[in-house]
Amino acid sequence: xxxxxxxxxxxxxxxxxxxxxxxxxxxxxxxxxxxxxxxxxxxxxxxxxxxxxxxxxxxxxxxxxxxxxxxxxxxxxxxxxxxxxxxxxxxxxxxxxxxxxxxxxxxxxxxxxxxxxxxxxx
Numbered sequence: 001x002x003x004x005x006x007x008x009x010x011x012x013x014x015x016x017x018x019x020x021x022x023x024x025x026x027x028x029x030x031x032x033x034x035x036x037x038x039x040x041x042x043x044x045x046x047x048x049x050x051x052x053x054x055x056x057x058x059x060x061x062x063x064x065x066x067x068x069x070x071x072x073x074x075x076x077x078x079x080x081x082x083x084x085x086x087x088x089x090x091x092x093x094x095x096x097x098x099x100x101x102x103x104x105x106x107x108x109x110x111x112x113x114x115x116x117x118x119x120x121x122x
Contacts, residue, residue, distance in 0.1 A: 032104055032117070039102040042082070046097030050080040051088075059087060 059066075059078045066072065066087035077088035081096060093099055099121050106118040 028107075032107060036102060036104050036119075043096045043099050043102060046095040047082045048095050049093055052078050052080065054078055059085075 053075060056072050056074055056076050059076050062078070062085050064078050064085040064087050070087075072087060079086050079088060101122045102119060103122050104117055104119045106116075108116050110116040
């Protein structure tokens with residue numbers, strides 16, 4: 001399961017990955033490469049980005065993802081990209097094809113069973 005700050009833009013993004021059965025060595029490297037490839041395949045599909053303004057309560061009902069612990073106003077912007085629904089971190093793109101190439105730039109231990117992955121859009 002991954003959670004993190006995944007706002008879209010030129011900055012670096014951080015994702016925390018929680019592993020019940022942590023991978024090691026070559027398995028982990030293959031998993032990272034596979035994840036990077038999958039994200040880039042989705043970006044290349046040029047999936048339409050839809051922005052909707054709604055109540056925070058309605059967004060929560062839809063299951064919109066948001067930054068853990070963040071405070072949001074009663075009215076929020078929600079972005080829908082394919083099956084992903086997220087509170088505004090703001091892709092500010094019309095479709096995923098505009099995002100560029102996704103590249104994992106760093107991976108490190110965060111705590112027991114948790115890996116921190118940093119990625120950027122090139």
